[in-house]
Amino acid sequence: MQFQRRHRKLGTNPQSELYLQPLQFYGEPPLENISLAEFETFAVERLKLLKTVENLGVSYVKHSSQYKLKMDNELRLLHFPYRPDTKRRKDHISHFILRLAYCQTEDLRRWFIQQEVDLFRYRFTDLPPQQKLEFLHKNNLKYNTLSDKEKNELSDKLLMSSYSVSGVTVEKLEFYKVPFQDALDLVRSRKVYLKAGFAFVPQQDIVTIVLNDFRTRLSKALALTARSLPAVHSDERLHPLLNHLSHAYLGQDYSIQKNVGKISLEQIDSLSGKSFPLCMRQLHQALRENHHLRHGGRMQYGLFLKGIGISLEQALQFWRSEFIRGKVDADKFDKAYAYGIRHMYGKEGKRADYTPYSCMKVILSNPPSQGDHHGCPFRHSDPELLKQKLQFYKVSPSSITQIMELVKGMHFQLACQKYFEVTHNVEDSSFSLSHPNQYFIESQKALGGGKDPKRDVDVPQKVQETSQHLAETAEDLEALFKDG
């Protein structure tokens, strides 16, 4: 297919020039014709690559030597090397194909950007210093450095702002004066000194600037791509494939329900003790105790309940009966809260059918603040409180130690899975936990003694396949979610 027709300058071949560089910002789309088969292969392989980046990021501390080692291995296995230039074409094209598939919703964009940025960071850090500099210059990232006089005046502040700088080296180190908008990650985590809108960035942190730039460019590009999407969607060869690719990012989304209404409201209390993951159990308990949950909690818990099969009518009844026992009267509930619940079920506003939150979303976005009970208990609790809670739930001391170790290593999903294994008496669970609703389904399966009464919760419906080839691609993708 052809992405875009453009006149090439005489005498230069921008594509081959592009592939001379080990790394790129993906500023220019590929201009060649490729076969449909190659289009599909590239797309699926890129998706595998990004899934791998995601998984490694969850299981290992990013940028640790272990993470790097794993990354090296996986990239080689997936045939995505970037140093020798033969495979750079695939890297380039496949990136642009996934842009088409992942530009459609904010959730998709967020996921795609996150993985691409992680991949980029890994690759950039791996470059030798000289090539890093070349890359900066080629991409117009030039900033003023601080003079010795300025450095002297500010040396105290510079010292106190940077984890990696010690007193002796402030003099030897170059500091760049960067508008704070270009150094958001450093600003966010207060790893840089800020004065009058400028961030003073030590040379070794310049990678963050590059990433920030990459992220901004990618985010803008995706927004632009989204606008031109209708044209792509009119192509009946590509539309189903792109749709399927975008469904793949978190595997199952637990939004399509076949067992709506099979759970009665009376069952929720006992289910919350037996089959809810800790985050939902905590929310349920808080709701019963306070007869109220704040917005973040209502969203996280409400969508989860929707995912396990609570119907809209049930949900309204459930929330109303609890809220009116507190400070909210029925009238206020109907005015202020019922809308939100109908909204969750796609009955208000833009009528989107919202999907239950995945673990990644719970862990990474919207952390709980004062008065909130949502979030991931393994990520957002004080270790001491978490320990007490586990003791209260009769988890054995040795298991608690194991779980706390995982928490300490920031493996929150693994910690939760360990909790599952301990509370369900299974030695080695055969799934990889990535979603609270998956926890629920697996728990019901385990408690049902192997057979699975809730099995008709289905993976998202497959788009109609147009060819045998596509069907195979789809199977390939399915396999990917299973081990993902």
Next chain:
Amino acid sequence: MRMSYSDYDPACLPDLLPLYYRRLFPFSQYYRWLNYGGVQKNYFQNREFSFTLKDDIYVRYQSFSTQNELEKEMQKMNPYKIDIGAVYSHRPNQHNTVKSGSFQALEKELVFDIDMTDYDDVRTCCSAADICSKCWTLMTIAIHILDRALRDDFGFQHLLWVYSGRRGVHCWVCDEAARKLSAAGRSAVAEYLSLVKGGEETVKKVVLTDPIHPFISASLEVVEKYFLEYAVQDQDILGRKECVDKVLALVPEDVRNELQTKMKGVKQPEKLWKMIKNEAKNKQGTVKKGQHFEKEIMLQYCYPRLDVNVSKGVNHLLKSPFSVHPKTGRISVPIDLKEVDSFDPFVVPTISRICEELDRPRTEEEKSEESQDKENEKDAVETRKMRDYKRTSLAKYVKYFDSFLDGMTRSWKGELLRKSDDQMEF
């Protein structure tokens, strides 16, 4: 309820609002603000307003092409509450007619929302929507800390602080760079400014690590000025045993035991605080983690708690200055930074008070001014309205708002001058 709204009865709101919007609301300043000197085309026209009407009916995506249109509509609808949203790519009242996806929020002031309810675990005087002069100090501290950081660290100059009308304050950062900030930029600024983290499942909400960033040191300097009087004396955080335990829960376990022994029998809160501080000083030399516990305690009890979600989104709505708070009747008035320490939310005029003030008989001076107006019949209506607010206690707040706007005007005039200078040089 400690806050008394003796002069305001919510049932009267429907009768007062028409008067307020007809004779008192400072439309011309309001328009001058949101038009930003007309520097960017359609800036006012593409701005979203949203009205809350009687019975919580919520009308979003209102927009107006002129000051006059805004005035007419507000006088017709008499909103209970007005919110300001983003400047969009198209006129918000036509958002249904543009292709979905192309209607996008482009710019908005960088805003901050600080609400007293978020301090419930560290206030002993009130809870939830209640406030008193004791806990209001928390807002004073918040304004000092954030104002300094937004100016010195981020280089912003045009910060409008506004009393929310009930239990908190808002900040509108109006600099061009702030209005153009991306969502990622907004969340980065908000996170830079957030030190208190965690919900109901977190006891220790402030954790400091070495080295202590200059921003944190500067913020601590502010807190230190207030801590003894506000926290130790007024809030009595080291008074009852439960309170002491709550504070000690923030201290590392080994130090806690030592401190508990030392503190036995000591009752005076000031002394107890001194002991905690000394203990921290002694421990500072050791390499162990957690040696900043006295700082962490001060920050957990006093550091501003931002509602980060309000700041993050470009399209997030925030209650407008000069909107009325339907529950208290108080006007959302700008806070003069020079007087922030003496700002008293209970003195902020209510809608019933300023409407009453209008009915007071005119003074001689006012009468003579009025007769002058009559000579110039054409502008009489306009001038009368200008004079009207001046006769009420709203006047000083509008005056401050005027001076804030003057400051902005000067800066973009300077900008234009510089631009034209640049063009003169060949």
